Amino acid sequence: MDLTEGTQEEKRGRSKKMMLWFGVGSLIMSFAALISAFIVSRKQRLDKDWLTNYELPQAFIISVFVILISSITFILAKRAVKQNKMQLATIWLLITLALGIAFIFNQLEGFRQIIESGYNFTGPTSNITMSYIYLIAVVHIGHVIAGLISIIVVIYNHFKQKYNANNMLGLELSAYFWHFVDILWLVLFLFLYFFRYII
Numbered sequence: 001m002d003l004t005e006g007t008q009e010e011k012r013g014r015s016k017k018m019m020l021w022f023g024v025g026s027l028i029m030s031f032a033a034l035i036s037a038f039i040v041s042r043k044q045r046l047d048k049d050w051l052t053n054y055e056l057p058q059a060f061i062i063s064v065f066v067i068l069i070s071s072i073t074f075i076l077a078k079r080a081v082k083q084n085k086m087q088l089a090t091i092w093l094l095i096t097l098a099l100g101i102a103f104i105f106n107q108l109e110g111f112r113q114i115i116e117s118g119y120n121f122t123g124p125t126s127n128i129t130m131s132y133i134y135l136i137a138v139v140h141i142g143h144v145i146a147g148l149i150s151i152i153v154v155i156y157n158h159f160k161q162k163y164n165a166n167n168m169l170g171l172e173l174s175a176y177f178w179h180f181v182d183i184l185w186l187v188l189f190l191f192l193y194f195f196r197y198i199i
Contacts, residue, residue: 013169038132057113063106070099071182100148150174
């Protein structure tokens, strides 16, 4: 569809969605670079600095389910707005926000479990494998925080009664980004989980 067609509001909406997809594309390339560095480092380091039997913390596994459920609650919030069930939408949005915060707490618990297993990010107790896992998770957390900020903005606008079945642009953009960071963590987790079996 031509971006110049339609009303001014429709054109603005299409341009914002296009900007979001460009941003998502750049984030995909950034994480692809991190994964590539992880793979290349493994091929170049066959000594004790690379773990061949590492275990991901239990909290990381829990966080997968937490963030996937948060995507479902966001979908339910969007559906409630479309059906003009605003109180229900409020509940689902607040649950989504709570699950996003719970995800971050689970990630921090995962870091604590890694430290308890004897590995720090840097220093004499660091290990290149675990340092990469730290880095990948921390960078992802940064994007989850950005997603949480967008959800807070959505909740604020929702309380201001900005959204309805005919005006959902801000909510949709936030939902698209949130679903992206959810799927991204699933992909990263599965990569880190299964890569240990092929190294």
